[in-house]
Amino acid sequence: MQILLTGALGQLGSELVGALRERYGDRAVVLTDVRSDPEPELVAAGPYHAVDCRDGEALLEIVRRYRVKRIYHLAALLSAVAEARPDDAWDINVNGLRTVLEVARTENCSVFTPSSIGAFGPNTPKDYTPQDTIQRPTTVYGITKVSGELLCDYYYRRYGLDTRGVRYPGLISNVTPPGGGTTDYAVDIYYSAVRHKRYRCFLKGDTYLDMMYMPDAIKAAIDIMEADPARLRHRNAFNVTAMSFCPEEQAGYIRKHIPEFEITYDIDPVRQAIANSWPNTLEDYAARVEWGWEPQYDLDAMTRDMLTVLSKRFAAEEGGQS
Ligand code: NAD
Ligand code: AKB
Numbered sequence: 454m455q456i457l458l459t460g461a462l463g464q465l466g467s468e469l470v471g472a473l474r475e476r477y478g479d480r481a482v483v484l485t486d487v488r489s490d491p492e493p494e495l496v497a498a499g500p501y502h503a504v505d506c507r508d509g510e511a512l513l514e515i516v517r518r519y520r521v522k523r524i525y526h527l528a529a530l531l532s533a534v535a536e537a538r539p540d541d542a543w544d545i546n547v548n549g550l551r552t553v554l555e556v557a558r559t560e561n562c563s564v565f566t567p568s569s570i571g572a573f574g575p576n577t578p579k580d581y582t583p584q585d586t587i588q589r590p591t592t593v594y595g596i597t598k599v600s601g602e603l604l605c606d607y608y609y610r611r612y613g614l615d616t617r618g619v620r621y622p623g624l625i626s627n628v629t630p631p632g633g634g635t636t637d638y639a640v641d642i643y644y645s646a647v648r649h650k651r652y653r654c655f656l657k658g659d660t661y662l663d664m665m666y667m668p669d670a671i672k673a674a675i676d677i678m679e680a681d682p683a684r685l686r687h688r689n690a691f692n693v694t695a696m697s698f699c700p701e702e703q704a705g706y707i708r709k710h711i712p713e714f715e716i717t718y719d720i721d722p723v724r725q726a727i728a729n730s731w732p733n734t735l736e737d738y739a740a741r742v743e744w745g746w747e748p749q750y751d752l753d754a755m756t757r758d759m760l761t762v763l764s765k766r767f768a769a770e771e772g773g774q775s
Pocket of ligand 1: 462463464466485504507531621622632
């Protein structure tokens with residue numbers, strides 16, 4: 454199976470690449486991103502092309518050259534960046550997706566497209582948000598994500614294109630920093646805890662949001678694309694979650710390992726308003742029943758792993774400097 458990724462250098466792509474290479478082989482995974490300065494270690498093992506996902510001709514040429522049959526379309530602007538650049542957000546998130554779907558239709562590729570908890574809005578039920586419910590987001594990011602969900606459904610129904618996807622919560626990882634979202638605090642807090650034993654948070658301490666550790670996010674991306682299509686009733690935009698917590702609670706788990714850790718607050722009104730409009734917790738029953746979704750990491754296990762990995766890395770960096 455030949456696979457192409459757009460947005461391959463981002464938080465999700467840079468780790469999904471490794472898992473896909475392990476499964477399908479180094480040469481089977483073709484990386485693309487708009488950036489022309491990829492990390493050398495990421496592109497050493499397999500092909501990389503600097504391509505804008507809105508450039509259909511360039512994408513088509515690469516898809517044909519490598520005989521690609523599956524596309525992971527990850528290129529997008531995240532919620533906070535999208536609020537600052539709404540025109541770009543619409544163009545990249547919606548027109549970029551449409552371009553990818555057209556290329557996939559021409560070459561009969563299956564397509565994975567991530568949606569987000571951002572596809573929900575303030576009048577969506579906040580607790581255990583159902584799979585099928587009200588979606589009236591108030592952010593441009595959310596509007597592009599709902600449009601994307603509908604576009605993928607349309608290409609499946611109208612053209613029989615094998616489109617699939619999940620609604621990710623905030624993703625937490627320790628390889629590539631997040632790209633400008635509202636849930637970024639939940640990553641930054643671990644880096645700051647290990648380096649400085651304190652963190653200044655841009656969301657209020659009692660703001661609950663759904664989250665997921667990167668190994669589970671990768672597993673979801675692979676498992677849904679490998680799932681038996683006959684079992685998929687929803688196909689696109691499956692709710693998936695692993696945990697729900699607020700900054701105060703996360704800080705408590707960090708204190709189990711770093712007792713002197715302190716959290717203070719300096720609220721960013723833009724990102725607080727975005728977070729307030731999103732659910733507290735998702736219900737992911739459809740994903741569990743239709744393709745066997747089951748996360749491995751909760752807040753306790755993720756915190757232990759994040760702090761261990763980052764402590765070792767920073768200690769090695771300091772050792773290397775002295
Ligand atoms: P990211 O911002 O870390 O990475 C996005 C990548 O897309 C970047 O490397 C960027 O250079 C690239 N890109 C931007 N514009 C492009 C263009 N025009 N053409 C080609 N590439 C372009 O984002 P991510 O966290 O890796 O997110 C990947 C996908 O997952 C997105 O669709 C995002 O909405 C979704 N998602 C992410 C999260 C999360 O917490 N990270 C949560 C929910 C959904
Ligand atoms: C963001 O905060 O924008 C992303 C997301 C939840 O989609 N992390």
